[in-house]
Amino acid sequence: MSNIPPSPVTHAFSGIQWDPMQKLRLTNPEKLLLRSAEANPIDYTLSNTDESTAYVKVILKVLAEASGASGPSSNVSHLKEPLPEDEALQMLYTDPMGVVTHYAITKLYDVIVCLKEKSAASEVSLGSTFYNDGDRNLIDEWRPLLRVLHLGGSGDAFAQRGAAYCLAHILMAGCPSQQPVSSKSRKVSYESVEEPLQALISWITSQLQSSASSSLSLVTPTLTTLMSSPEARIMFSNSGGIGYLSRHLRSGSRGGKRIAGNGGSATVQQLYELCFCLWTLTYECNGSATIRSTFLRDHAVQSLVDLVSNAPREKVVRVALSALRILAQCTADNSPDLSGKKEITGSSFLSEMIGCGLIKYVDLMKERQWTDPDIVEDLGILHKLLHQNYKEMSTWDVYLAEVQSGSLEWGILHTEKFFKENASKFEGPDGDFSVVKYLVALTTNNDEEVQAIACYDLGEFVRHYPNGRAIAKSLGAKDIVMRLVDHSNEEVQRHALTAISKMMVQNWAAVQ
Numbered sequence: 001m002s003n004i005p006p007s008p009v010t011h012a013f014s015g016i017q018w019d020p021m022q023k024l025r026l027t028n029p030e031k032l033l034l035r036s037a038e039a040n041p042i043d044y045t046l047s048n049t050d051e052s053t054a055y056v057k058v059i060l061k062v063l064a065e066a067s068g069a070s071g072p073s074s075n076v077s078h079l080k081e082p083l084p085e086d087e088a089l090q091m092l093y094t095d096p097m098g099v100v101t102h103y104a105i106t107k108l109y110d111v112i113v114c115l116k117e118k119s120a121a122s123e124v125s126l127g128s129t130f131y132n133d134g135d136r137n138l139i140d141e142w143r144p145l146l147r148v149l150h151l152g153g154s155g156d157a158f159a160q161r162g163a164a165y166c167l168a169h170i171l172m173a174g175c176p177s178q179q180p181v182s183s184k185s186r187k188v189s190y191e192s193v194e195e196p197l198q199a200l201i202s203w204i205t206s207q208l209q210s211s212a213s214s215s216l217s218l219v220t221p222t223l224t225t226l227m228s229s230p231e232a233r234i235m236f237s238n239s240g241g242i243g244y245l246s247r248h249l250r251s252g253s254r255g256g257k258r259i260a261g262n263g264g265s266a267t268v269q270q271l272y273e274l275c276f277c278l279w280t281l282t283y284e285c286n287g288s289a290t291i292r293s294t295f296l297r298d299h300a301v302q303s304l305v306d307l308v309s310n311a312p313r314e315k316v317v318r319v320a321l322s323a324l325r326i327l328a329q330c331t332a333d334n335s336p337d338l339s340g341k342k343e344i345t346g347s348s349f350l351s352e353m354i355g356c357g358l359i360k361y362v363d364l365m366k367e368r369q370w371t372d373p374d375i376v377e378d379l380g381i382l383h384k385l386l387h388q389n390y391k392e393m394s395t396w397d398v399y400l401a402e403v404q405s406g407s408l409e410w411g412i413l414h415t416e417k418f419f420k421e422n423a424s425k426f427e428g429p430d431g432d433f434s435v436v437k438y439l440v441a442l443t444t445n446n447d448e449e450v451q452a453i454a455c456y457d458l459g460e461f462v463r464h465y466p467n468g469r470a471i472a473k474s475l476g477a478k479d480i481v482m483r484l485v486d487h488s489n490e491e492v493q494r495h496a497l498t499a500i501s502k503m504m505v506q507n508w509a510a511v512q
Helices: 010-015 028-039 049-067 085-094 096-117 126-130 140-151 157-172 191-208 213-226 230-238 241-253 268-282 289-297 300-310 314-329 346-355 358-366 373-392 395-405 416-427 434-442 448-464 468-474 477-486 490-504
Strands: none
Touching (some): 010 085, 010 096, 028 049, 049 096, 049 140, 096 126, 140 157, 157 191, 157 213, 191 213, 213 230, 230 241, 230 289, 241 268, 241 300, 268 289, 268 300, 268 314, 289 300, 289 346, 300 314, 300 346, 300 358, 314 373, 346 358, 346 373, 395 434, 416 434, 434 448, 434 477, 448 477, 448 490, 468 477, 468 490, 477 490
16 A cells, blocks of 8 residues: 655644544544544454444544535645644644544544455455445445545645545445455445545546646545556546546656646656556556547557656656557457447557657667566567567658657658658548648647657648648648747747748749
């Protein structure tokens, strides 16, 4: 299990007195249970199912009453660093409900860690503790955990992170894939889990919409936990999760190419955790045409290739290569696409990998001495598959894959000779000039080299395709490229100016 950082007011927990805290509305037996739990090891408190369930219900009641409905606490929620004992005890006096909220989250986390460590044969488990004995539904007392997430705002990071993590483990116990096969007890009800699980995943995706590293730190422990469940993986994918992960990996892995102003870029550990989550999702590709389509649509391959090429750490490279290998080998045998569209298989992903320049990186990496046998094996398989696929692709196929991936690099695909030989192919099989549309979009890319190459390619298209000037203008190329003439990067500026000249001059060859 992941470790949740301790509460900033941990040292105040020993000073909590239950009798004066009338707001919590605790009964005498409930206070007695809390005191008993403090006086004994947690394993003793969770020694049988009835006491275990009674204890977590009291803890969740404390959380419900302390967190209230008015949002995060006034003082404790804003703390970022652990307080020394004297300051923590003072905080218990100035913001008692904030301290108690953290206490409840901490104790619930301790309960879950203890229950997870029990053997499969144990009478007491997450399922027996958090699910009713009769109908096997999730206990109603779980709801304050979700409320902590949505009332947290920009405030209590500890409470949000802890509540999400605890809720994930509680809900996972109700997923069919996570329930012991040999268990003699009745299975818990997944129906009672689906709605809260979707609510938790919706909160996670809302946090992933932010580029801030602080938002990632709230959700990565919970998300890595959930990704061990196929039910949660599919639900997360259906909620746009693959796209969110791919965008974070792209913006966080490019080093010098990182988006300007993205001061909250992911740390190496967060990149590893996000990549791990994306890797687990690749295991659903063979069983779902929708998930294969989503991986292709959201340019997950581009994100993984960025990680491999920038190699932030060996452990990140290992997971990224493994994910690429799974995508390269996926099939549609068990889940054909019934929509009538072109089937997406490993070949589709290999073409995108080639367009992203993965062949070059794999060839270079094979020359290195790797201590990890998994990396050696994945490199060998990818090397073989990529080169086989490349031999079957025409020069135009490679160009198309490169443009669609958005990873333009100077080479033989961006020369006068290439455009002379392939100009007619730019209209596309449907006659919609989709490749030209891609190039127009790439002129606004965050990578300045990509912008410069897109400008060059648009200029060459205009030169070599009949009526190319009118087509480029109708697709908005002239207006967008014109804005780049004053770009701060000299190469972008030069290629934009040349492209505009080609769009405006009838006979470019005569001008040269």
